[in-house]
Amino acid sequence: MPQDAPAASPQLHDTSEAFQLVQDLASQLSTGELRLPSLPEVVIRIRKTLQNPEFDAEELARQLGSEPVLAGSVLKLANSVTYRRNAAETASLTAAIARIGASMVRSASMNFAMQQLQAAKQFRHLEPLLKPEWRRSKLVAGLCHALARRTRRANPDELLMIGLVHNVGRIFILSHAEHYPITFSNPAVLEDLMSHWHPTIGGAIAESWGLPEAGMQAIAQQCTPDEQQDHRHPVTDLLQIAVGLAGADAEDADALQALAETPGSRRLGLDAAGLAETHRDGAAWVDLLS
Numbered sequence: 001m002p003q004d005a006p007a008a009s010p011q012l013h014d015t016s017e018a019f020q021l022v023q024d025l026a027s028q029l030s031t032g033e034l035r036l037p038s039l040p041e042v043v044i045r046i047r048k049t050l051q052n053p054e055f056d057a058e059e060l061a062r063q064l065g066s067e068p069v070l071a072g073s074v075l076k077l078a079n080s081v082t083y084r085r086n087a088a089e090t091a092s093l094t095a096a097i098a099r100i101g102a103s104m105v106r107s108a109s110m111n112f113a114m115q116q117l118q119a120a121k122q123f124r125h126l127e128p129l130l131k132p133e134w135r136r137s138k139l140v141a142g143l144c145h146a147l148a149r150r151t152r153r154a155n156p157d158e159l160l161m162i163g164l165v166h167n168v169g170r171i172f173i174l175s176h177a178e179h180y181p182i183t184f185s186n187p188a189v190l191e192d193l194m195s196h197w198h199p200t201i202g203g204a205i206a207e208s209w210g211l212p213e214a215g216m217q218a219i220a221q222q223c224t225p226d227e228q229q230d231h232r233h234p235v236t237d238l239l240q241i242a243v244g245l246a247g248a249d250a251e252d253a254d255a256l257q258a259l260a261e262t263p264g265s266r267r268l269g270l271d272a273a274g275l276a277e278t279h280r281d282g283a284a285w286v287d288l289l290s
Helices: 010-014 016-031 041-050 057-065 068-078 093-119 121-151 156-164 168-177 187-208 213-220 234-246 253-260 263-268 272-283
Strands: none
Touching: 016 168, 016 187, 041 057, 041 093, 057 068, 057 093, 068 093, 093 121, 093 156, 093 168, 121 156, 121 168, 121 234, 121 272, 156 213, 156 234, 168 187, 187 213, 213 234, 234 253, 234 263, 234 272, 253 263, 253 272
């Protein structure tokens, strides 16, 4: 489904080339011609398997095992403090699936998809620009998980997946902007373009990847002012708070208090102390997802 294109930001009119990039994105997005990244085949197979509540764990284990990096990620999660608890360490993918559950397997496969995107040939020369985006993806994912656990307003494992892909629009725009050299060499204009456009592009990618409606909406509305949202799903509030937390220091009392006073935090009953604890819990996921 084509997404509505946002109006161009005033700063984007500062260079005719930047405005041309905006026009190109808007035109391709509105006509459905924008070429969006696809999911790895193994991720598609895993998601299809998980659509059946009575899925065959052995078959799922075989699918995971076909990609050593993905299998290693699932085992790493299963043997982490979060999921292992008092159980023995396991090297069995079947046991790991039982331990972390279907939702986290789905999220682990999405993390693998993002890792594959990171390793793609067309992105290698952009590594200095993209490295902060990859790390932020993992941090926001961890914060989403921690917020969902604290508020009990969403499935933590599913919200983690939404956090992982929340900034995929920025990554996509960066990869396109390099073909517009004047814009690409102007950090202020490039950042303005990404900030203005990445939710719309990210929402389109989330839709093409088959994310749930609530997740797609949260990604598309993550920068939308509170009064313009429909608040059908708490997922949008949770993602916005996670993004805000990712940009704050856990020891910055003023920043945490300001975030606690936002409408979303008030709706979810989050105070500054709870946000500080959530920040610490969420940050631990960066290594787990690496």
